[in-house]
Amino acid sequence: MSSEFVHRSPATRVVSRPGACAQLGAELAELGVRRPLVLSGRRTSQSPAYQQSIASLQDFAAFTQIPEHSSVAALEEVTRLAREHRADGFVAIGGGSASDTAKVASLWLAEGGELE
Numbered sequence: 001m002s003s004e005f006v007h008r009s010p011a012t013r014v015v016s017r018p019g020a021c022a023q024l025g026a027e028l029a030e031l032g033v034r035r036p037l038v039l040s041g042r043r044t045s046q047s048p049a050y051q052q053s054i055a056s057l058q059d060f061a062a063f064t065q066i067p068e069h070s071s072v073a074a075l076e077e078v079t080r081l082a083r084e085h086r087a088d089g090f091v092a093i094g095g096g097s098a099s100d101t102a103k104v105a106s107l108w109l110a111e112g113g114e115l116e
Helices: 020-031 048-055 072-085 096-111
Strands: 036-039 061-063 089-092
Touching: 020 048, 020 089, 036 072, 036 096, 061 072, 072 096, 089 096
Parallel strands: 036 061, 036 089
Antiparallel strands: none
């Protein structure tokens, strides 16, 4: 039996150094993201890392009410805000709920349809 396969994944860039959060705007510009939607929970939005990250952005919108384990209501609001802002990318700052919401919102916006 052959064990041949092909695996492809997009390029990944991890930046870990003092001051990295303050360079978020430059990193997004390099990716061509000009109108990001930033997602986080309430507590995270009060953190120094969050504040340093958004300080480097210019034309962005933010949703800072992602609940633990997220929710359909939060997801609906995020997709509404993304459309309104004409977002061309998502930035999740914080934990899994913010990143999961960003992933589902991007899929929902790309594929359309209704959530059940």
